[in-house]
Amino acid sequence: MLDGFKNLVYYKRRIVHGLNSVLYINRSFRCFRKYALALPFPMLLQIQTQSLCNGQCPICPHPALRGTQEQGIMTQELFEKIVHQAAREPLLSCLCFTLQNEPLLDKRIFQWIKHFKALNQKKTAILTTNGELISEFSFQEIIQSQVDILAISLNAHTERTFNIINKGVEYKKVIENIDLLVSHPVMRSKVVLRFVLTKNNEKEIYDAVSFWNRKGVKTKVVDVSNRAGALENYQDYRAARVRGMILSKMKSWVGGFYENNILKQCYRPFYFMNILFNGQVIFCVNDWRRASIMGDSNQSSLRSIWNSNAMNKIRRLVLEEKYAEIVPCGQCKAAIKR
Numbered sequence: 001m002l003d004g005f006k007n008l009v010y011y012k013r014r015i016v017h018g019l020n021s022v023l024y025i026n027r028s029f030r031c032f033r034k035y036a037l038a039l040p041f042p043m044l045l046q047i048q049t050q051s052l053c054n055g056q057c058p059i060c061p062h063p064a065l066r067g068t069q070e071q072g073i074m075t076q077e078l079f080e081k082i083v084h085q086a087a088r089e090p091l092l093s094c095l096c097f098t099l100q101n102e103p104l105l106d107k108r109i110f111q112w113i114k115h116f117k118a119l120n121q122k123k124t125a126i127l128t129t130n131g132e133l134i135s136e137f138s139f140q141e142i143i144q145s146q147v148d149i150l151a152i153s154l155n156a157h158t159e160r161t162f163n164i165i166n167k168g169v170e171y172k173k174v175i176e177n178i179d180l181l182v183s184h185p186v187m188r189s190k191v192v193l194r195f196v197l198t199k200n201n202e203k204e205i206y207d208a209v210s211f212w213n214r215k216g217v218k219t220k221v222v223d224v225s226n227r228a229g230a231l232e233n234y235q236d237y238r239a240a241r242v243r244g245m246i247l248s249k250m251k252s253w254v255g256g257f258y259e260n261n262i263l264k265q266c267y268r269p270f271y272f273m274n275i276l277f278n279g280q281v282i283f284c285v286n287d288w289r290r291a292s293i294m295g296d297s298n299q300s301s302l303r304s305i306w307n308s309n310a311m312n313k314i315r316r317l318v319l320e321e322k323y324a325e326i327v328p329c330g331q332c333k334a335a336i337k338r
Contacts, residue, residue: 017094020043020093021043021271024039024043024093024271025267025270025271027039028267028270028271029265029267029270029319032270032312032315032319033319036312037307037312038269038270038306038311038312038315039091039270040089040091040303040306040307041089041091041092041302041303041306042091042092042272042273042306043091043092043093043094043271043272044093044094044095044096044271044273045082045086045092045094045095045273045274045275045302046095046096046098046099046272046273046274046285047074047079047082047095047096047097047099047274047275048074048098048100048101048274048275048277049073049074049079049097049101049103049106049108049109049112049277050072050073050074050101050103050105050106050277051066051069051070051071051072051073051100051276052066052071052101052102052105053066053101053102053105053130054105054132054133054168054169055102055130055132055166055167055168055169056167056168057130057165057166057167057168057169058164058165058167058237059155059165059196059198059224059231059237060227060231061227061230061231061232061288062100062288064232065230065288065289069289069290070278071277072277072278073106073277074277074278074279078279078297078298079112081297082275082302083095083112083115083116083119084119085301085302085303086116086123086302087116087119087123088119088120089302092123093123093124094123094125094126095116095123095124095125095126096126096127096128097112097113097125097126097127098126098127098128098129099274099275099276099285100276100285100288102130102133103127103128103129104129104132104133104134104136104137105133107136109127110137110141110144110145111141111145113125113127113145113146113147114144114145114146117145117146117147121146124148124149125145125146125147125148125149126148126149126151127147127149127150127151128152128153128194129150129151129152129153130152130166130169130174131152131153131154131169131173131174131177131178132169132170132173132174132177134152134177134180134181135177135180139184142187143187147190148190149190149192150187150190150191151191151192151193151194151220152174152177152178152191152192152193152194153166153194153195153196154174154178154193154194154195154208155194155195155196155201156195156200156201156204157201157204157207157208157211159171159172161200161201161204162174164200165196165198165200165201178191178193178217182215182216188216191217191218192218192220193212193217193218193219193220194219194220194221194222195208195219195220195221196221196222196223196224197221197223197224197239198224198237198238198239199236199237199239199240200237201239202240205221209221223239224237224238224239225286225333226331226332227286227288228284228286228287228288228328228329228331228332229328229330229331229332230286230288230289230328234333264321265319265321266318266323266329266332268284268285269283269284269311269314269315269318270318272284272285273302273306275297275302276290278298279297279298279299280295280296280297281294281296281305282294283310283311284328284329286328289328291327292310292314292326292327292328294308294310294311295308295310314326317329
């Protein structure tokens with residue numbers, strides 16, 4: 001009964017967040033059309049405290065790109081600068097401690113989440129992980145961090161399918177970690193299991209979601225993405241029933257409906273901000289090749305980067321639906337499908 005109540009509260013929060021996202025995006029679009037400026041600050045900020053990942057997942061560009069790019073860890077000084085700005089911004093709703101990486105490779109991660117929450121309890125702290133390294137942290141450390149949502153990318157219901165999609169990650173260890181988390185009265189309410197719908201798992205996604213929901217665990221299903229052209233052989237992974245009956249039953253969040261059925265232009269440059277480990281700001285989470293750097297948070301404030309000439313030039317092109325003129329939007333399925 002208690003689990004059912006907590007899940008109801010969670011899904012109510014998702015609906016409220018979805019409505020707030022809709023309002024924010026509408027305001028951001030209107031503001032830009034009128035003043036050629038976005039709202040003063042994003043609603044969601046994503047930071048990459050370190051750039052590596054322990055997985056080899058074929059639905060992710062990281063394995064193919066990591067050897068071609070600078071890798072590293074964020075300095076304490078830069079982190080402090082970012083979170084002190086973020087914590088005092090009234091428009092910011094969420095800080096996500098994941099960006100094109102596996103955040104649990106950073107041993108500081110829960111201490112850093114704790115520091116951010118200490119600055120502003122009202123902001124939501126989200127961490128998304130493949131789940132393999134959770135056991136390297138104590139429950140005490142995780143709980144004391146006050147992380148609001150701990151999302152685990154499970155992506156499968158069977159070990160065979162898991163090994164196809166989540167290559168390099170140990171299935172048994174992930175399941176053990178999930179079982180440990182959901183057995184804990186505090187952590188159970190924070191865990192969300194994520195499933196990326198692909199050709200490999202589409203036949204078992206419904207069973208997976210049903211199984212975990214019966215255990216009182218929250219779930220979320222999203223489409224596989226071509227990551228703005230960075231994911232090679234994207235069509236090989238795309239499920240035949242994308243946006244079909246199964247997905248529509250499990251993705252009822254008002255924000256998701258708004259994004260997929262009402263918006264004519266891509267909302268991401270008007271909503272998200274993404275900071276790499278070295279302080280560089282990429283204009284989109286899907287800019288895996290770091291092709292469009294908007295500024296450097298070591299040298300400039302987040303506000304000034306958010307409404308910089310570079311960002312606003314992209315926003316103008318988005319409103320005009322000139323995606324082909326934006327790197328890498330011209331190859332992004334999320335943009336050109338609109």
